[in-house]
Amino acid sequence: MPDVLKLYGSAKSRASRSLLALEEMGLPYDHIPLGRGLRDPVSDERKLLNSLNPNGHIPVLDHDGFLIWESMAINLYLAETFPSPLWPTDAKSRGRTWLWSFWAQTEMDRKDWELPRRSGDEEAIARMTEAKIATLGILDRALASSAYLLGDTFTLADLNVASTLSQPNEDGKIDWQRLDPAMLDLPHLADWLARCTSRESWLRVALLD
Secondary structure (H helix, E strand, O other): OOOOEEEEOOOOOOHHHHHHHHHHHOOOOEEEOOOOOOOOOOOHHHHHHHHHOOOOOOOEEEEOOEEEEOHHHHHHHHHHHOOOOOOOOOHHHHHHHHHHHHHHHHHHOOHHHHHHHHHOOHHHHHHHHHHHHHHHHHHHHHOOOOOEOOEOOOOHHHHHHHHHHOOHHHOOOEOOOOEOHHHOOOHHHHHHHHHHHOOHHHHHHOOOO
16 A cells, blocks of 8 residues: 655645655655644634644644654655655765754744844844844855755755745745845855756645645
């Protein structure tokens, strides 16, 4: 019997990161676009999500009854479970994949960078933007000598980082600010992000709910 994969979560959220992985790996899956009713604690969507993830967050992957949440964990699980060219075969390259995946979580998906956005404080937003651009410079320098993070081939490291910077519904720009790295003197990052976000997987996920 073939594996049954269900991915819960709107494609216009961090669930897109896992939808991209499923698309890139060519795995058949059912997409349940939870999202619209999650703000209502008594909605059927909220009740369903709470039964899947005690944290009440999307995405959630159901693999033949095995539930796993957190989009980065889902992607690493998929890579370990279903061999594909996305997942390196040697330990050092896998280590670099973990390195960049966790870097994206700790250095870019930062809760403290969400606070200025929610407050609307223009000075705080300006300081946050300056810090964000400086952090993106680390990625730009890492891409100065190769087309992708691990070399000449697109891998899960690229997918995890690029999908953190730019969801498929963000038109190849970075985060809610729609930062354009080509305009920020980050040329290597700009070229790499354009290569990543123009892939067929990004285009297909952009069409999902």
